[in-house]
Amino acid sequence: MTELLDGLGRPIHDLRISVTDRCNFRCTYCMPREVFDNHKFLPRKELLSFEEIERLVRLFAGLGVRKLRLTGGEPLVRNDLESLIERLANIDGIDDIAMTSNVSLMTAARAQSLRDAGLARINVSLDAMDDATFKAINDVDVSVQQVLDGIGHCAAADYDEIKINMVVKKGLNEHSILPMARFFKGTGQILRFIEFMDVGNANGWVPEEVFTAAEIVEMINAELPIEPTDANYSGEVAKRWSYSDGGGEVGVIASVSEPFCGGCHRARLSAVGQLFTCLFASFGHDLRTPLREDTSDKEILARLENIWQNRNDRYSEVRASLVGTPIKKVEMSYIGG
Ligand code: SAM
Ligand code: SF4
Ligand code: SF4
Numbered sequence: 001m002t003e004l005l006d007g008l009g010r011p012i013h014d015l016r017i018s019v020t021d022r023c024n025f026r027c028t029y030c031m032p033r034e035v036f037d038n039h040k041f042l043p044r045k046e047l048l049s050f051e052e053i054e055r056l057v058r059l060f061a062g063l064g065v066r067k068l069r070l071t072g073g074e075p076l077v078r079n080d081l082e083s084l085i086e087r088l089a090n091i092d093g094i095d096d097i098a099m100t101s102n103v104s105l106m107t108a109a110r111a112q113s114l115r116d117a118g119l120a121r122i123n124v125s126l127d128a129m130d131d132a133t134f135k136a137i138n139d140v141d142v143s144v145q146q147v148l149d150g151i152g153h154c155a156a157a158d159y160d161e162i163k164i165n166m167v168v169k170k171g172l173n174e175h176s177i178l179p180m181a182r183f184f185k186g187t188g189q190i191l192r193f194i195e196f197m198d199v200g201n202a203n204g205w206v207p208e209e210v211f212t213a214a215e216i217v218e219m220i221n222a223e224l225p226i227e228p229t230d231a232n233y234s235g236e237v238a239k240r241w242s243y244s245d246g247g248g249e250v251g252v253i254a255s256v257s258e259p260f261c262g263g264c265h266r267a268r269l270s271a272v273g274q275l276f277t278c279l280f281a282s283f284g285h286d287l288r289t290p291l292r293e294d295t296s297d298k299e300i301l302a303r304l305e306n307i308w309q310n311r312n313d314r315y316s317e318v319r320a321s322l323v324g325t326p327i328k329k330v331e332m333s334y335i336g337g
Contacts, residue, residue, distance in 0.1 A: 004063045014069065014266040018071050019084070020072045021333055023102075027137055027138055027139065029196060053087075056269065060304065066095050070085070070100070082117040083117070089118030090118075096120055098121040099114070106149075111156065123165050123192075124162065125165045161190075163189065164191045166191065167196055169209050169211065178223055185224065187248070190250065192250065192251035195212060200331035200332050200334075213253075225243070226250065261315070275287050275304075279315070280313075281329070281335075285307050
């Protein structure tokens with residue numbers, strides 16, 4: 001099989017699957033209450049069923065997809081995720097299944113059943129170590145301890161990898177960078193800092209609110225010396241930094257200040273079956289209609305190939321030239337992070 005490449009020569013390796021647009025948090029930079037408290041969430045029948053997701057993933061695997069990530073909204077609010085994971089883990093070609101979650105709903109039993117179903121890795125979102133900051137961000141009164149308990153349950157269930165993602169927004173939580181670094185240093189759980197991004201239109205993003213990767217590194221290095229480390233694989237989005245004293249590593253995802261579109265091998269499937277070829281896309285490609293219209297695998301496959309071959313996205317590389325231009329973009333909670 002010849003490798004499927006997009007318009008800029010990039011293969012498709014990763015698929016992010018949003019399993020719900022709902023979330024139990026109202027993070028101010030993602031689902032601010034002003035916008036989402038009166039939001040009409042999707043009715044159940046609009047969501048792709050597990051059978052539909054499985055069929056699509058089988059086709060994607062035939063095109064080169066090897067890694068899957070379940071996301072949302074909050075994936076743990078979708079019932080019976082275990083049976084979806086089991087189906088996906090049995091697909092030929094899929095060799096890695098991960099999930100991004102706020103883990104506030106992760107019980108010990110759930111961590112174990114997801115692990116048993118075939119979930120290998122978890123990325124936990126946590127943006128502060130103190131309740132005042134964290135609650136101001138999640139806006140639903142969930143404490144830091146509740147998330148740490150979720151992480152503890154995942155650690156007890158022996159996942160291959162647990163990473164912690166912290167979004168840093170200037171003026172909101174840069175004072176949490178060092179407390180987070182101190183807490184996770186030496187735990188084996190890799191902390192990754194993510195620049196605040198202009199995803200969607202709801203979060204009021206302005207470039208001045210980006211606390212840059214360089215500023216993050218400088219802040220950590222001043223107290224806990226770190227040095228750059230080689231990437232684990234080509235196309236890795238996080239730049240790796242190791243503690244000079246051997247206390248492990250941190251990652252920095254500089255999506256705004258140092259874009260990495262050239263190595264972007266990722267597509268995103270929304271909960272209703274829209275395929276997005278970029279996190280900042282204005283529209284998705286409807287895959288649910290053909291799925292529900294008795295379309296053959298061959299025809300859907302041809303559609304997927306056509307979408308990928310016509311992909312030319314490199315939003316982050318051209319962002320600077322677009323500031324001030326009104327662009328309708330899909331929301332993060334809809335497309336999945
Ligand atoms: N609810 C889950 C969670 O928070 O882990 C999964 C979905 S959430 C949309 C995925 C990731 O996107 C989270 O780590 C979140 O912090 C990040 N995120 C959301 N809005 C963002 C923004 N504007 N800039 C950078 N990261 C953002
Ligand atoms: Fe929910 Fe995740 Fe968005 Fe926070 S970042 S509102 S937890 S989807
Ligand atoms: Fe990929 Fe789009 Fe992000 Fe560039 S801006 S890395 S193309 S998702």
